[in-house]
Amino acid sequence: MCAYVLVAEDDPKQAELARRYLEHEGHAVVVVGDGRAALEEARRNPPDLMVLDVMMPRVDDLQDLSAADAGELRLHPQPIDLADLLPAVADAFAASADRAGVTLTVHAPPALVTADPIRLRQAVGNLVTNAIRHTPAGGSVAVSARTESDAHVIDVADTGPGLSAAERALVFERFWRAEKSRSRQTGGSGLGLSIVRKLIEAHGGTATVTSDPGAGSTFSLRLPR
Ligand SMILES: Nc1ncnc2c1ncn2[C@@H]1O[C@H](COP(=O)(O)OP(=O)(O)OP(=O)(O)O)[C@@H](O)[C@H]1O
Ligand SMILES: [Mg+2]
Structure with a gap:
């Protein structure tokens, strides 16, 4: 408790x-x-x-986690072209990237995935929000898609401080935040990434992170082909 x-x-x-x-x-x-x-x-x-x-915590977030825990996350999967979805997500965050002095780029060749468009936008949007928040002015956030033999992969890479191995092990945990002062100005309540993982797992995929401390982080969402 x-x-x-x-x-x-x-x-x-x-x-x-x-x-x-x-x-x-x-x-x-x-x-x-x-x-x-x-x-x-x-x-x-x-x-x-x-x-x-x-x-x-946002009540929407708590409700999403409850639903995921209960196996009741309702998905409405349909064919989506990442070449449409990713630029749309990037557009939605253009103004906040601008305000933060962060360059936001998107590289998304055509790739059809079967997913719930609202939930996939939510997942990528959570990653982009985090990336912009943790990237100092002058840095960049790159949203991109690539295709592997068994999965379509969406990467959100930033030039922020990165995460240590210990932090990477915790980053998807509920309520975990690296910054221990939790005023509302410094961000949310540490639920975003746990929701991202649940949403992608509900699609049969995975959410992971790679990072070199000091050289940024890349969060990757893998959706089965
Ligand atoms: N791109 C990133 N670079 C560095 N640290 C990050 C990055 N993304 C997340 N983190 C760290 O992981 C923690 C957890 O992220 P998460 O999205 O789960 O929660 P949050 O952003 O703090 O709050 P919420 O998403 O609920 O508004 C963050 O507080 C931050 O410490
Ligand atoms: Mg977050």
């Missing part, structure tokens, strides 16, 4: 939904009104409970 401290200052309804989900999963939850109170509350927590995070 873990103890979670949820900050409800902006969105009490969201906090309530997150509390119900986490308690249902057997975790201890404290909901507080603001970030400072959350830190104090976290310090006061009984020592036998590990305070994992001060966070506000």
Whole structure:
């Protein structure tokens, strides 16, 4: 069991939904009104409970994980050309890449996959969001597709700080974040990659990462051919 401290200052309804989900999963939850109170509350927590995070997970994310756990992630697979889907995803993130001073490129030769277009966009979009967030201004994020003998592979490569072997082993875990200060400015609640993995596994594929610390990360989604 873990103890979670949820900050409800902006969105009490969201906090309530997150509390119900986490308690249902057997975790201890404290909901507080603001970030400072959350830190104090976290310090006061009984020592036998590990305070994992001060966070506000998106309810959509929690619902996706519940559905995946229950084997109830409903997919609507159809033929999709990655030459259409990947540029569309990149377009959706062009403005945020611009704001971050990051060059976003896409290289997607025609490749037909059978997948749920909404879920595949969600998975690639999560990777692109992370990549932009972790790439310093002046760097780049490359979205590309390639075909292997048994799979179509989508790569999202960035020129950010990369991940150590220890971090790579944890990065797809729920609620795991490398940055331990979890204010909302520095990002989300550490669910994005666990959802990416679930979504791709539901398609019969895999989600993996390779990285050289200091030389960026590449997240790869493999969809069976
Ligand atoms: N491209 C990347 N480069 C470096 N570190 C990354 C990258 N992508 C993810 N990480 C690390 O992995 C952690 C987990 O990522 P994940 O997407 O699961 O959660 P998040 O982005 O923190 O929150 P959320 O996705 O729920 O908004 C991040 O907090 C970050 O520390
Ligand atoms: Mg994320």
